[in-house]
Amino acid sequence: MAVICRSCAGRLVFNPASQALECVKCGNSYRPEDIEDENAELHSKYYDTHVYICPQCGAEVITSDTEVSTFCVYCGNPAVVFDRVAKQYRPDGIVPFKITREEAAGVIRKRFMNNPIIPKEVKARCVPENLRGIYVPYWVVNAEFREADFLKGEVKRGKSSVTYYYTRAGEVRLRNLPIDGSEILSDDVSFRLEPFYLEDARTFDEDYLNGFYSNTSDITYSDLRAAASEHCHRMYAEEVVKSVKANNVKIADSLYWADIQDDPVYMMMPVWFFTFRHEEKPYTILVNGQTGRVVGTMPWKTKSVWAFAISLFVLLLGLIGFAMWAALGRGNDLASVAMYIVIAMLAGGFALTATGFNGIRRVMNNLKLTQSESMFRYVKRRQG
Amino acid sequence: MPGSAYLMFAVYIAMFVLSAVGITAFVVYKVLDKFADFGDTPPKLRDYTAGGIDYIRSHDRVPPSDKYHLFADYGVNPYEGRRHSVPEQLVKNSRDEGEM
Numbered sequence: 384m385a386v387i388c389r390s391c392a393g394r395l396v397f398n399p400a401s402q403a404l405e406c407v408k409c410g411n412s413y414r415p416e417d418i419e420d421e422n423a424e425l426h427s428k429y430y431d432t433h434v435y436i437c438p439q440c441g442a443e444v445i446t447s448d449t450e451v452s453t454f455c456v457y458c459g460n461p462a463v464v465f466d467r468v469a470k471q472y473r474p475d476g477i478v479p480f481k482i483t484r485e486e487a488a489g490v491i492r493k494r495f496m497n498n499p500i501i502p503k504e505v506k507a508r509c510v511p512e513n514l515r516g517i518y519v520p521y522w523v524v525n526a527e528f529r530e531a532d533f534l535k536g537e538v539k540r541g542k543s544s545v546t547y548y549y550t551r552a553g554e555v556r557l558r559n560l561p562i563d564g565s566e567i568l569s570d571d572v573s574f575r576l577e578p579f580y581l582e583d584a585r586t587f588d589e590d591y592l593n594g595f596y597s598n599t600s601d602i603t604y605s606d607l608r609a610a611a612s613e614h615c616h617r618m619y620a621e622e623v624v625k626s627v628k629a630n631n632v633k634i635a636d637s638l639y640w641a642d643i644q645d646d647p648v649y650m651m652m653p654v655w656f657f658t659f660r661h662e663e664k665p666y667t668i669l670v671n672g673q674t675g676r677v678v679g680t681m682p683w684k685t686k687s688v689w690a691f692a693i694s695l696f697v698l699l700l701g702l703i704g705f706a707m708w709a710a711l712g713r714g715n716d717l718a719s720v721a722m723y724i725v726i727a728m729l730a731g732g733f734a735l736t737a738t739g740f741n742g743i744r745r746v747m748n749n750l751k752l753t754q755s756e757s758m759f760r761y762v763k764r765r766q767g
Numbered sequence: 768m769p770g771s772a773y774l775m776f777a778v779y780i781a782m783f784v785l786s787a788v789g790i791t792a793f794v795v796y797k798v799l800d801k802f803a804d805f806g807d808t809p810p811k812l813r814d815y816t817a818g819g820i821d822y823i824r825s826h827d828r829v830p831p832s833d834k835y836h837l838f839a840d841y842g843v844n845p846y847e848g849r850r851h852s853v854p855e856q857l858v859k860n861s862r863d864e865g866e867m
Contacts, residue, residue, distance in 0.1 A: 472856040498802040522854075531824075531841035533834040548831055552824035552841040557815040577810040603861040604853045618812040622820055627827070636834060642846035649856055680804045692795050699787035707779070732786025739792030746799045 389413075396594035399480035399653075399672070404590055415590035429470040430589045432597065436466045442567055445471070446596050471599050472649070474587045477518065478579055480595065480653040480672040484511045487655035487670040490677055495668075500683040505666075508659045515658070516672060518592060518651035519573070520564035520600040522607055523581065528615040529554045530639035536629025548635075549627050555619060561652065562610050564600030570610055571752055574617065575678045576671050579652050583673060587651065597651060612641035664754050680750040703728050 388395055393408030403412040435444040443466075482490070488511040496506050531552040537544040559581055563573035585591070602610070616639045624632045653672025658665065661682045668679035706728070709721035813819065824841065826833065853861075 472859070494805055495803070500798070500802050522857075527846065529841070529845050531837055533837055547828045548833065550824055550826045550829055550833055550837045551822060552837065553820040553822040555812065555816055555820050556818065557812075558817075560815050574809060578814055600856050601860055601863075602857070603864055604857040605861075607857060618810060618815070619820065621809075622812050626820075626822075626825070636838075638838060638842050640844045640846055642849055643851060645851045647854060647857075649854060677805045681802075683799065683803045688795065688799070691798070692791050695794055696787050696791045699790055700783060703783045703787060707783070728790070729782055729786045732789035734789075735793035736785070736789030739789060739794075739796045742796030742800060743792060746796065746804045749804050 394593075395590070397479065397591050398594075399483045402479060402481075404593060415588045416585075418590055428473055430473050432469050432471050432599075434466045434469050436464050438464060443598070444596055445469075445598055446592070473589075474520065474649040474651050476523075476584045476648060477587045477591050477651040478581070478584050478653055478673055479591050480516055481583065482653075482655065482670065482672050482675050484514050484516065484655070486675065487511075487514050487672070488657075490670055490675050491657055491668060494677050495681050500687055501681050502661065502684055505659065505661055505682060509657065513657060513659065514670075515656050516595040517654055517656055518595055518597040519568060519654045520598055521561045521573075521579070521650045521652045522564050522600065523648040523650050524557075524560050524562060524607070524611055525644040526557045526560055526611050526615060527554065527642045527644070528557060528612070528619065528639065530616060530619050530623070530637060532620075532623050532634050533636040534624070534627055534632055535635050536627050536632035538629050544630070547629060549629075549632075551623050551626060553619075553623070555615070557615060560611065560614065561650070562607055562614060562647075564602055564607070564649070565598050566601050566606075567598070569752055570613065572669065572678060574614065576652075576654065576669060576676065579671070579673055581650075584650065591651075595653075600649065607647065608641060608643055611643055612639060615639070615641050666753050668753065680746060680753045682750070699728070699732075 387393065388406035388409060388411055390411050391406065391409045393406040395404040395406055395413065397403075397415070398405045398412070401412060403414055404418065405412045432445045435446070436442075437444060488509060492506075492509050495501055496509060529552070532550070534549040534551065535546055536549065537546055561577060561579055563570060565573075616637070619639070620634055620637070624634065655670040655672050657668040657670070657679075660666070664682075666679070666682060668677065668681070670677050703725060706721045706724040710718050710725055712718045712721075824837065
């Protein structure tokens with residue numbers, strides 16, 4: 384594995400901005416495919432990696448570059464322990480990082496930092512030095528998928544709604560579907576990191592790993608089939624619901640299967656990890672290293688949000704009370720306007736209750752996924 | 768006030784409180800969604816398929832009992848028994864987990 388500069392023997396690190404390996408000493412740059420591998424035959428099937436173990440969360444942190452500073456990219460523990468040199472199966476392809484560390488930090492700062500509910504200490508931690516790039520293993524598959532659904536929906540009839548039932552069964556062929564090949568990332572998180580565009584994919588060359596961490600696929604074939612099935616179901620369900628002309632359409636019951644075609648492609652996909660601890664809890668915010676898409680939920684100032692909610696509640700209650708008081712006044716136009724306001728607020732309040740509480744529950748669930756200890760405990764919900 | 772008036776007053780108050788709670792919950796959700804939560808747009812089926820879904824059954828306004836007919840007709844894995852080549856990495860992982 385060639386990792387040193389031909390001119391000065393300095394260390395080479397892959398720079399996403401130039402898509403080239405650059406010497407940290409003299410600045411010379413090389414295209415990864417131009418660097419000759421003297422042991423090409425030996426390396427045709429495997430490549431060497433250094434495996435570190437995190438004593439806190441048990442994760443394996445893998446790097447082909449011994450000089451990458453080693454702390455756990457999953458839980459942020461600064462003391463990972465070197466375990467062994469290991470030979471890993473060589474992936475078929477790699478999508479190199481396109482977003483630099485500085486750009487990734489900038490994307491997070493832009494999304495999260497200019498708002499009043501993020502704690503200051505979290506904002507202060509979002510600097511490029513605290514981001515780590517990791518190549519996450521994916522399997523890119525072609526699949527056939529079949530699903531049978533029993534749905535129900537509501538149709539307006541006069542002033543009331545009638546519930547009707549619908550049946551759908553369908554098949555779909557999918558191409559180049561990326562399936563997360565790592566147990567450590569939850570499928571919910573990796574699903575939200577998509578899409579990855581395979582137009583940028585290159586034949587795997589370990590030189591692309593210089594300066595980054597990597598992970599190997601640790602799932603089994605039955606895991607892959609089940610994850611593909613679940614992945615297809617999520618996207619299929621969204622479409623099948625749209626095919627029913629009714630309101631409030633829901634899938635009441637469903638069965639589904641996926642069949643992965645021959646030769647899934649083993650790929651490495653680029654992801655930036657921003658890990659930090661806040662109030663004793665670990666958080667992991669991810670950035671797609673190809674597209675810059677941010678996935679994660681930041682901790683917020685709980686007291687500020689509660690204060691805002693209580694103030695808003697009191698204000699609304701006062702407003703409704705005042706409007707009701709005004710509505711009870713007789714014989715003026717203001718009274719009828721006030722009555723309309725009361726009715727509108729009552730109707731609006733009842734209509735928004737379910738959306739509001741479901742939305743808060745969804746954000747809280749996303750927050751739990753972002754808290755990486757939960758990520759580890761999270762059991763991948765796969766069916767198949 | 769007579770008893771029924773007290774009851775009406777209590778019902779009005781309860782409705783006002785519930786309504787204010789509903790609007791507050793919605794606004795708080797929107798604030799958290801905008802300022803703290805990101806990346807919730809999932810990928811679409813059309814990203815990975817050219818032809819879309821090929822429906823082999825599509826019946827509207829069926830009786831509830833049709834569910835059993837649906838799953839009787841389409842409730843069996845159509846890919847059962849198909850064999851495919853499995854990449855070495857996945858074979859190794861299965862061996863490590865004692866599946867093979």
